[in-house]
Amino acid sequence: MPVDRENAAKHVIALGFFDGVHLGHGALLRRVAEVAERTGLTPAAVTFDVHPESLILRSPQPLLSAPEDRADLMRRCYGIQDVIVARFDKQMMGMPWRSFVTDYLVKEHRAAHLVAGHDFRFGYKGEGNPRRLSALCGALGIGCDIIPRVERDGITVSSTYIRTLVAQGEMERAMEFLGHPHTLTNTVAHGKRLGSSLGFPTVNLRFPKGVLVPAYGVYACKVCFEDGESRMAVTNVGTRPTVDDGDEVNAEGFILDFRGDLYGRSIRMEFYRRLRGERKFPSLDALRREVMKNAEETRDYFQGT
Numbered sequence: 001m002p003v004d005r006e007n008a009a010k011h012v013i014a015l016g017f018f019d020g021v022h023l024g025h026g027a028l029l030r031r032v033a034e035v036a037e038r039t040g041l042t043p044a045a046v047t048f049d050v051h052p053e054s055l056i057l058r059s060p061q062p063l064l065s066a067p068e069d070r071a072d073l074m075r076r077c078y079g080i081q082d083v084i085v086a087r088f089d090k091q092m093m094g095m096p097w098r099s100f101v102t103d104y105l106v107k108e109h110r111a112a113h114l115v116a117g118h119d120f121r122f123g124y125k126g127e128g129n130p131r132r133l134s135a136l137c138g139a140l141g142i143g144c145d146i147i148p149r150v151e152r153d154g155i156t157v158s159s160t161y162i163r164t165l166v167a168q169g170e171m172e173r174a175m176e177f178l179g180h181p182h183t184l185t186n187t188v189a190h191g192k193r194l195g196s197s198l199g200f201p202t203v204n205l206r207f208p209k210g211v212l213v214p215a216y217g218v219y220a221c222k223v224c225f226e227d228g229e230s231r232m233a234v235t236n237v238g239t240r241p242t243v244d245d246g247d248e249v250n251a252e253g254f255i256l257d258f259r260g261d262l263y264g265r266s267i268r269m270e271f272y273r274r275l276r277g278e279r280k281f282p283s284l285d286a287l288r289r290e291v292m293k294n295a296e297e298t299r300d301y302f303q304g305t
Helices: 023-039 052-056 067-078 097-108 130-140 159-167 171-178 194-198 284-303
Strands: 011-015 042-048 082-086 111-117 143-147 182-187 202-205 217-224 230-238 250-255 266-276
Touching: 011 023, 023 042, 023 067, 023 111, 023 143, 042 067, 067 082, 067 182, 097 111, 097 130, 111 130, 130 143, 159 171, 171 182, 171 266, 182 202, 202 266, 217 250, 217 284, 230 266, 230 284, 266 284
Parallel strands: 011 042, 011 111, 042 082, 111 143
Antiparallel strands: 182 266, 202 250, 217 230, 217 266, 230 250
């Protein structure tokens, strides 16, 4: 059934890629929520399926979060109702900046108010910028807010900086700039059922293509289920050298205080602290003892937070 665009709700739209949905993005999303509350419009955001630099610079950019995680964070943390995941292809890359605003945002997605960051560039060759966006919105009679840079500890909050932290396993520092734990959401995959031999139920999550893998090691995590329930978990990121997984990289969480089968279910893994680097143990018994130690460290961490 075709969409009735004439009667569809109008949007306040935040513009950006929103990788990781950090505190800088949060400033835009909070403004969207404020304007939507005041005007009765629907809070929304536009993101892209791939990082624009991947096509523009032909240089793949590792991502903090897949589109599904970005959308979930925007909805869950900032109350954004409609997350528009635009396909960034040659057609989008070649779209004139005016057309991106007038045709794509206003006509197609019924934008009545736009919110962008101080460094937002858009349209063919990045010719669109905050100054041009603000002037065009004024001419079209729609609202526009340009949000200044956000800093923490004298450092500009940026996805680039946070990627460096995650790649180094500095999850607590990353959390300060994200405003939430680093997350990985995916469907639980079948593994080698190592958990049954260790006495813990486990979940195996694969990293989506293009998503940054944190520094190999063991992390204090929480596993969050679709019903909102969560459990503490000891999560190994890497290749599990003790059981010789070869080059296969995944996140395997040993869930504390939980019994049940999670295969095929979607879960969210939240990373809070790196407990140690990944290493090979001489036996499964030695690995079991270390996991028990890490479990106590995880309990202590969450009891102290």
